[in-house]
Amino acid sequence: SCFIVRSKQEGMCAWLEHSLGLWAERQGYARPSFINAGDGKHEHPTQEFLDEFSFLERLAWKDEAIHLALVGDLYHGRTVHSKAEGLRIFKKVRVDLIAPPELAMPPFYLDAMKKNGYELRLFDSLDEYLASGAVAPLWYFTRLQLERMGESVLEKAPRLRKAVSFRKDMLDKLPPGARFYHPLPRDRLAPTIPAWLDDTPLNGWDGQSANGYYTRAVEMAMLAGRIGQDFTGRGRAAPESEEAFIIEATIEASRKPEYKVGIKPVDKGIVIDHIASGESLEAIWGRIDKIRRVLGLNLRSSHGVYHSNKGPEVYKGIISIPDLLSFGEKELKKLGAVSPGCTINLIDGHRVIKKYRLGMPPRIYAFDEISCKNENCLSHPKHEEHIEAYFLRKAATGAAKDSPSAESGYVCRWCEREHSFSEIWTL
Incomplete structure (x- = not known):
């Protein structure tokens, strides 16, 4: 079965694919397929497919480069948000963003474009853009969705429309062969x-x-298994190992007890070391407090901020917990997500017998203390949908990609909003 879903809540299709897919497997049915026909301000993948098809058609099916102007309501327009990823089919991408500040592209998508290597230029109006030179041959307009904004913005509607509406006196400023695109419908009164x-x-x-007819027919045919059996492209990446965030560390020799509870050395127990190492004193104390609350460490213990062996001005946090001999998998995941890079030291006879360094767990879910901070995500508490927050670790890049302790952040599985490891917690 195939469902075409359009929703005002972001992440709806991703959640349906996951939850109904699991239900279908339990019942012995084939997993259903879902086509995202637009979710909130997030994205519009089916429109993006037909847009890229149209651009390629105009460029004689060459994917070497594209120079595209995005014009209009870039804040609410999910069709332009989808281009942060969709334009990656071209080897070189130049994007000119034309919108007044009230309707500018959200930073989340600007950052995504920059990370994908796009060359960006920003303008507040078409007049400013056309006066700049180097005008794009392909323009993509979006309707101004002023009804989604407050009264203060509605009062500015005439000025905002004027800033992004094309006029006859602009014709001679266009490059030869220019072409305009629009996802439709246009505004009936003020297009x-x-x-x-x-x-x-x-x-x-x-x-x-x-082109929308053809591209969407192909999409449904592929999902129905009618075509696409010869597909040889890159499929969905396999999930990371759950153990990838824990690595055993080397124990350095010491002649004296290394950790204490107050002034008394720890005989047997657990010590969490290197908490927020190298950060400010305020940040370290904040991390210690968050660890204690997230793990519920309301028991005999001690904590503090100490000098690190990395230098006299480098500090770290330590929590010493006597008599506690192990953490469960759930607690380890929480600790790795709250304070990646910290170490767990197992103490026996005043000596460290095992030492583990924690990175960021590949997946974080089923915790009451986490939530997506995107208020438009269907998992956000304000919607009262009772959908659990679920985060996936962002893929690390460069030298960090081989290190389980790389602090790369998290992405909401449903709405794809990026979070730092500290942002996902509600405590």
Whole structure:
């Protein structure tokens, strides 16, 4: 079965695919397929497929480079948000973003474009853009969704529309062969692409709309198993090992007891060391407090901030817990997510007998203390959908990719919003 879903809540399709897929497997049914026809302000993948198809068609199916202007409501327009990833099919990408500050592209998508190597330029209006030179041959307009914004923005509607609406006096400033696109529908009363352009060579939106029939027919045929059996591209990545965030560390020889509870050496127990090592004193104390609350360490113990062996101005946090001999998997995941890079030292006879360094767990879920901070995500507490927060560790890059302790952050599994490891906690 195949479901086409359009939702105002972000992450709906991802959650349905996961939860209903598990249900279908338990019942002995084939996993259902889902097509995301737009979720909130997040993305619009099916529109993105037809947009990229239309761009390639215009560029004679060459994917070496694209220079594209995105014009209009870049804040709410999920079709332009999808281009943060969709334009990666081109080897070189230049994107000009034209929108007044009230309608500018959210930083989340700007950062994604930069990470993907796009060359970006930002302008507040079409007049400013056309005066700058180096105008893109392909323009992509979006409708101004002013109804989603407050009264203060609605009062500015005439100015905002003027900033991104095309006029006849702009025609001679366009490069030869320019083409306009629009996901449709246009605003009936105040379109950013006026109706007099319909019968001009600039009209690329009619062909773009027709392409939607073909691309969506192909998508449904692929999901139905009618075509695509010869697909040889890259599939979904396998999940990371649950143990990838724990590595055994070397124990350094010491002639005296290394850890204490107050002034008394720890005879047997656990010591959490290297907490927020190298960070500010305030940050270290904050991390110690968060660890104690997340793990519920309301028992005999001690904690403090101490000099690190990395230098006189480098500090670290330590929590000493006598008589506690082990942590469960759940506690280890919480600790790794709260304070990646810390170590767990198992003490016996005043000596460290085992030492483990914790990185960020590949997955964090089923914890009451976490939540996605994107208020539009369907898992956000304000929606009262009772959908558990679920985070996936971001893939590390460069030298860090081989280190389980690399602090790379988390991504909400449902809405794909990125979080730092400290942001996912509600404590």
